[in-house]
Structures are given as structure tokens and as C-alpha cells.
Amino acid sequence: MNAILTQGWLHICLVMLFFSEVSSQSCTSLRVQLTTTTKNSLGLLKSKMRTNLPLQCLSDMRDFVATQEILKEIQTSLEENPKVAIHEIFQQIIRTFNQNRTETAWDENSMAAFQTRLHQQVQHLGRCLSAEMENDIPSPRGQNIQLTRLRVKRYFQRIDNFLNEKQHGLCAWEIVQIEVKRCLLLVDQLTNRIQN
Amino acid sequence: MFPLQEKTQDVFSGQNLPYLQPDTTYCLKVKASLEDHKALWSPEYCIKTPKALDGLAPPKNLRVYALNMKCILYWDNLYNGSISFTVQWLYAFRRQYSPDYSDEWITVQGCENITKPHCDISSPVSFHGMFYFRVRTMNSYSKSPWSEELPFDPLIENEIDPPSVKVNASENSLHIFIVPPEELEKNSISEHYSFTYHIWYWNNSSYTKGRIEEKSTSFIIPNLSPSTVYCLEVQALLISKSSKFSNVTCIETASGQSNQVSLVIAVVFFGAAAVVVALLCVSWYIWKKVKYAFFPSCNFPLIIEKTGGRDPNSSYLISSEESTEKCVLVIEKSILPEINLKDHGQSEQSCRDSGNYSNDDDISGNKNSHEIKEEEAI
Numbered sequence: 131m132n133a134i135l136t137q138g139w140l141h142i143c144l145v146m147l148f149f150s151e152v153s154s155q156s157c158t159s160l161r162v163q164l165t166t167t168t169k170n171s172l173g174l175l176k177s178k179m180r181t182n183l184p185l186q187c188l189s190d191m192r193d194f195v196a197t198q199e200i201l202k203e204i205q206t207s208l209e210e211n212p213k214v215a216i217h218e219i220f221q222q223i224i225r226t227f228n229q230n231r232t233e234t235a236w237d238e239n240s241m242a243a244f245q246t247r248l249h250q251q252v253q254h255l256g257r258c259l260s261a262e263m264e265n266d267i268p269s270p271r272g273q274n275i276q277l278t279r280l281r282v283k284r285y286f287q288r289i290d291n292f293l294n295e296k297q298h299g300l301c302a303w304e305i306v307q308i309e310v311k312r313c314l315l316l317v318d319q320l321t322n323r324i325q326n
Numbered sequence: 327m328f329p330l331q332e333k334t335q336d337v338f339s340g341q342n343l344p345y346l347q348p349d350t351t352y353c354l355k356v357k358a359s360l361e362d363h364k365a366l367w368s369p370e371y372c373i374k375t376p377k378a379l380d381g382l383a384p385p386k387n388l389r390v391y392a393l394n395m396k397c398i399l400y401w402d403n404l405y406n407g408s409i410s411f412t413v414q415w416l417y418a419f420r421r422q423y424s425p426d427y428s429d430e431w432i433t434v435q436g437c438e439n440i441t442k443p444h445c446d447i448s449s450p451v452s453f454h455g456m457f458y459f460r461v462r463t464m465n466s467y468s469k470s471p472w473s474e475e476l477p478f479d480p481l482i483e484n485e486i487d488p489p490s491v492k493v494n495a496s497e498n499s500l501h502i503f504i505v506p507p508e509e510l511e512k513n514s515i516s517e518h519y520s521f522t523y524h525i526w527y528w529n530n531s532s533y534t535k536g537r538i539e540e541k542s543t544s545f546i547i548p549n550l551s552p553s554t555v556y557c558l559e560v561q562a563l564l565i566s567k568s569s570k571f572s573n574v575t576c577i578e579t580a581s582g583q584s585n586q587v588s589l590v591i592a593v594v595f596f597g598a599a600a601v602v603v604a605l606l607c608v609s610w611y612i613w614k615k616v617k618y619a620f621f622p623s624c625n626f627p628l629i630i631e632k633t634g635g636r637d638p639n640s641s642y643l644i645s646s647e648e649s650t651e652k653c654v655l656v657i658e659k660s661i662l663p664e665i666n667l668k669d670h671g672q673s674e675q676s677c678r679d680s681g682n683y684s685n686d687d688d689i690s691g692n693k694n695s696h697e698i699k700e701e702e703a704i
Contacts, residue, residue, distance in 0.1 A: 246455035
């Protein structure tokens, strides 16, 4: 009887070990994945998009300058909580580029590849995050996470406002894609804060 | 009354809900979900499905098998006879981020109006992306509604073949060569990610396995024992996905002792050869010196040989002195000059014989002086 009980416990332990192993498997190489995704996405943007602003867009650029300091919000959020921040940033980038882009002449295939790559990373990161959160009772840490997401959302809200103001015009989109590149560069720099 | 069955599922704007019963009233309510935010339910909306499904039913049980990025979609065929199928695909993010994704579906190339219940969907699939697929049944009269929407994430669902391994053994190490899992020309996996290899190796006697993680396809396992059979198996890893193990490969390391013996033999042989050569050189050198000293190859000039090594001047002087002394003591004039002249004549002749020498003049000079001295003495 005793032996059966011990064996039972052993089985339970083994099964639990197995499950924790499975659930954490895709999260072990998270930093490598994130770095590759960010670099690759940046590469897609750089190769297919304009890097210099057309001259007629300079006045629009002046209207956007006000949002420059808000990139610091992104930096703060990445420093506070890199995984959550990246999860939110990637989602916001996909959402932003899914708006009305009829004015731009961007290569649709490259844009879709860029978005789907970010989306795949969002899904994987989301699974890792929810596995981590399971152990977390709503707590100061939970509030902290909310704050991190809010910072990111505030930054992209400014971008949305700018696009709406300029009626999703060509210049507005050119400025926004340059801004998104800056944001991804920051993500790339701060990804190494994530512990594997 | 029918029992109320409540079912919850994630939906996006533009989504089709297939496989409902005909002539049935369905009610639905929706609420938004966003991370940890709480949301409220919408009001209920009820609708009755048409009386009977007068057309074809959509295919069921969609599934994808993907091996080395060759992806095949299968589904259950519910009909016999002349029916065909069409497959469509969609980027997964479009479901989530488009206001209505129902018109964003694209027909998969080569999967239009096909008769077999499976199709190769590799063409739109890239390793880094998430996709949805749907199928519908058609005949010449009608088209079925679209099937369920099947998600596919190649990063997770694609299986990897085990790599193949070649091993070369030396005395105390194994050189491993790995051939990565077979790849399709399109959608090459290693184009985006390099494999990591896990190598397990053990020797037959110990049963404890060593494990190595390697990124390169050619490497060496060092510090092994000679004359031992080692076995190994290799697994390819791609992010979170790992292949099955390769076949177990066994090989015996070279025997170290025979090598040592041959090394010793070689050292001894070459050592002995070196010593012999050195001895030969030394003895030859010594022989040369001895030969030079005692058996010179060039002869002394005859004049020197004849004098027997004595200084010619002194010898003559002494003999003349002696003769003069004798002259003083014994007066026998008739004999003495004769002997002297005889001697002199002999030496004069030998000088002439050796007339080849370049110092002829000196010798003749000496002869003159001898003659003078002798005359004086007399």
C-alpha cells in the first residue's frame, strides 16, 4: 500500500515536471527569439521603406516633433518590464500598420511579412507571460504591468492622433514608419535586459 | 424544450461559425477581451438558421502535417462522387486586426477545384508567421459554406527529421560530421535559424552517457580511451522544436598501444641510423687526418728525400769541418781530397737529375758556394 502511494506521488511529480518543462520550453530561448525577430523586422522595414523623408513632408515633421520626447515613455516601460513592454509594443505596431494605408506605395507582401512575424512573436511571448502570471496573485506587480502597458499605449495613441490629423496621408505614414524604426531600435537595445 | 447549451469561443469580426444545426434558433452575446481588463457582455442577439441545408456540407476535421517545412492540409471527405474542394489561406494577424477579415482570404495556388481531400499548402507558408486555412466543398450545382478555420504555426507544428551522422575515430577522439535534416528548396529552415545539435555518446562498458551541445556540423569529441567502442546518437533542435534521435552509430577508437610500440620502434630506428651516420662521419674524418699526417698523397721533392731530412748546409759543413780537423791531425793528402771530391761529384749529379725543380738556380748557387768553401778549406 505504502509502495503504491509512493509510486503514485512519484508519477504525479514526474507528470508535473513534464508539464512545467513543456510549458517553459518555448520560453527558454525567448531572448534569442526576440532579438532575431526585432532585427529581422527592422531589416524588413529598412529594405522596403524610404529612409529619407521627402522634402514636402518637412512641415508635417515639425508637427510630429512634439511627440519625440514621448519615446522616453517606451524606454521607461522597457526598463521596468521588458517582456510586457515588448508584448504591447509589437501588438501596437501591427495594429498601427493595419490602418488605412492606401496613400502609401509600400510593398504589400513585405508589410504583411513584417506584421505576421511580429504577430507570431506576440503569440509566443503571450504564452510565456501567461505561464509566468499564473503564479501571480493580483498584486503591486500586476499594477506595475498595467502601468507599463499604459505607457506604451500612450505613445502609440500619439502616433494614431498624428495619423488621424493628417488623414493617413503619405507624409504622415513616412514619418510614422521612421518613428516605428526608432522604437524597434530601442527594443533591440533593451532586449538584453531579459533574463533567459 | 431543448436543453440550453452554452458554448464560449474566441471570435473576431468577420468570423464564420460553421456546423450549426438547421432550423434552430441560436442566440449570442459578445464581450471584448484585452489582457487583464474586465469587460461587459453585449445584449443578446438571436437568429434562426434556415430550415434545411439544401446544399453541400463543409469539410470537417481539418489538420496539417508539416515535415521539414513541407506542409500538407488534410480534411474529411463526406461525399462520394464528383465533388471538388478549394482551400483558402489568411495571415493570422488579419483576423485580429482587421475590422472585417472575411474578404481577406486568398485561394491557395494549386488547391482550387481539386478532387483529393488533401493539398500541399507550403507555398504561402513561411517559417515566421501564423496562418489560417479553410476549405469548402463544391459540385456543379452548389458550393458549401466554408469549413472551420484551422490555425497553423510552423514554428511549433513543423516536425524535423533527425540529422544523419558520420563518425571518424582516432586513438582518443571522435570526429563527428552532421548532415542537417533534409530541407525543401523553398522555405529552407536553416535560412532563418541554424540548428543546434544535441549529441549523446557512451562507451559500451560504462553505460553513462555524455552530452554535447553543438552549433557546427563538424566537431571533435576529445579525451576518449583508445581501443574502445563508442556509440552516439544526435538530435537536431530548432528553437523549441527538437527532432527525433538519429540512428545509433558505433565506432571503435584506434588502439593506442600498437601506436606507442610503432612510435618507439620508429624512434629507435631513426636514433640508431643517426648514430651510425655520425660514427661514419667521425671515422672518415679521423682517417682523413691520419692519412694526411702519415701518408700524404704528395711526395717531398727528391732533393729533400735524398738528404734524409737533415739540413743540407749543416751536414756539409760538419763533414768538411771533420775533414779539416783530420787534415790537421793526419796528413794523408793523397787520399782525402779524392774521397771528398767523390762525395761532391755524387751530390752534384743528383742535383742535376732533379733539374725539373724551379729552385734549380738556388741549388746551383749552393753548389757554387760549396765548391768555394771546399776550396778554401783545402
